[in-house]
Amino acid sequence: MCYKSGMPSGRAPTLEDVARVAGVSRATVSRVINGIRNVDPQLHDVVWDAVGRTGYVPNRLARSLVTRRTGTVALVVSDSESHDDDPFMSRFFADPYFGRVVGGLMSVLRASGVQLALQIVGTEDGRKRLIGDLRNGQADGAVVLSLPAVDPLPRMLTDDGIPAVLIGRPAEPVPINYVDLANETGATLAAEHLLARGCRQIGMISGPAEVPASSDRISGFRRSMAKHGHAWVPTVTGNFTQESGEAAMRTLLASNPELDGLFVANDLMALGALLALRDAGRRVPQDVAMVGFDDSSAAVAARPALTTVRQPLEDMAAEAARLLLAHIDDPSGRVSSVIYEPKLVVRQSA
Amino acid sequence: MCYKSGMPSGRAPTLEDVARVAGVSRATVSRVINGIRNVDPQLHDVVWDAVGRTGYVPNRLARSLVTRRTGTVALVVSDSESHDDDPFMSRFFADPYFGRVVGGLMSVLRASGVQLALQIVGTEDGRKRLIGDLRNGQADGAVVLSLPAVDPLPRMLTDDGIPAVLIGRPAEPVPINYVDLANETGATLAAEHLLARGCRQIGMISGPAEVPASSDRISGFRRSMAKHGHAWVPTVTGNFTQESGEAAMRTLLASNPELDGLFVANDLMALGALLALRDAGRRVPQDVAMVGFDDSSAAVAARPALTTVRQPLEDMAAEAARLLLAHIDDPSGRVSSVIYEPKLVVRQSA
DNA sequence: ACGAACTCGGAGAGCGCTTTCCGAAGTGTT
């Protein structure tokens, strides 16, 4: 109970307290702390000294209330109306995708002293509340994780003039900032690699057609295959989880026993496919060559290690953070989107 | 530009606006919105109607400023003074551990309408600011992710009376809420399984000795081994990443070529060990039996699938959230800790 | 019919901070 410099008991010290200790007014302390205008250097020191002695820490809430700046951005994750006991969310968070994005965002935000607040929005009502909170200055802006299917959120955000950046392009064209990967190009890379390897019977395990990233990969792959004379690509749809990949592989194998090449729309499903292939007694890459997508940690961990299309998610997320910060600083700035070029990372599976 | 019900342009509507539309005072609107005291049912409806028409959403900041409740909890991740370009954080976020915890926390917090704000704290200064922010009511409480090594943070939190829950016990005894796994028991499970399988030369790949969870696993494993006559367990230390597991395995194999059993302190390192073993031409489990720890998604994905000690992280995180919420509601409540019992999940690797 | 007891809504004082507006000094010019 011996009160040290920080007088840890009782309420946190306020500007008023510091002002009293320093023998000046609240306004002056505020100026010193925010480095505004030229305050007499002598007073300046007196104030900082008082700050130190009282252990004063500015109250962000109060500050935000008047400045209308919170130093926080929201990370919006859309929970597509999952049923209550559907573990969709856990699955999503456990997916390397989420972690990589958070890591990328933080690498930039942290340097700017900006915080990240996780927001899950599912229902129509949730969206309304989110927008309301953002308009009220609950956060300065939002990073929206790639939305499944068509979602009114992007439009709502732009309509209300809320600084926002999407990771993954919106399903419908909306004038909003976003970063994305050239998914079609990525799929093309995969197709050409498989073809160059001499595969003749090539199949695909795709993601849900409603998500743009997924449909781009599908169309990109189909297009390059068609260009090389493969008008028809047997395809089974998964949902980006390992289990769905395994199941899809079985289905595909049942209808196309001759398969010798495979493009899988993400590494997690590729992992599942690998298992199904092994169970079926097919060797990878000797019997079936396989190209994944993402270059997540799973790709390196897999045996055989996955040849995969690299998506620099961390960089993309970091760029999204930068874009958002810029847009917050200058809301009138032009809407911009940056598209990353994928790269094929050749390992063992193809 | 046709202004719909929400009048999306201009500033967000305030209580004052609603009051004007409803023809009552601010106070009454506030009462209606918060359901306080009995307001005349007729007025009640009038007010809600006005709320609907104006599209009013309460300003959390302003509300928090006076109520001293934010409806937000901080998720504190300690960045042990990593060097600037050390990708430690990215690694950490990409680890399934992070995602599982976030998922578990959100499952509970979401239902209570509580938000999660990510906080990374590294330096001494960062800790001070964190505490300051918390005392100021930046968040109602904190969930602290298992800290590497001895950290003053838990003590600082309790000293300042900030509701907090640790995930993973503190390195030094501190009267603070925490949830943890009976790590020693888990290691014992692994040891006994390996022994029962008939392994004679058993080694261990451990995590960093400074983190409590890690040291508990080490001591638990050593103890049971000793009890069964194995006084000496060859051990190599890793840092919980797959790469470190692979390297550790090589080292271990070099000094103990006779090895036929192995306990690895987490699944990610086990994955790495699996690779090193394969490269060395050892079959798992025939030549070397291996038990991992965590039962993360990696365990199922591995081939052979990992026999591992299950740590119900999602449940633990959910419980942490509940504990925190309870502690926030009643700060005088007793400090409590709940320890989860691990379970051995037998798959293929042992 | 009169006061006590109760119900309900408004006025207003803050929560901790920023920021405009002013007046009091200080500086330099003619």
Added chain:
DNA sequence: AACACTTCGGAAAGCGCTCTCCGAGTTCGT
């Protein structure tokens, strides 16, 4: 020495909300 300028600190008005008072209106007991 009188003027215009500039510099600097304080007073005070909010930011949007909650919540304690308090007064007015209603109901009921006697």
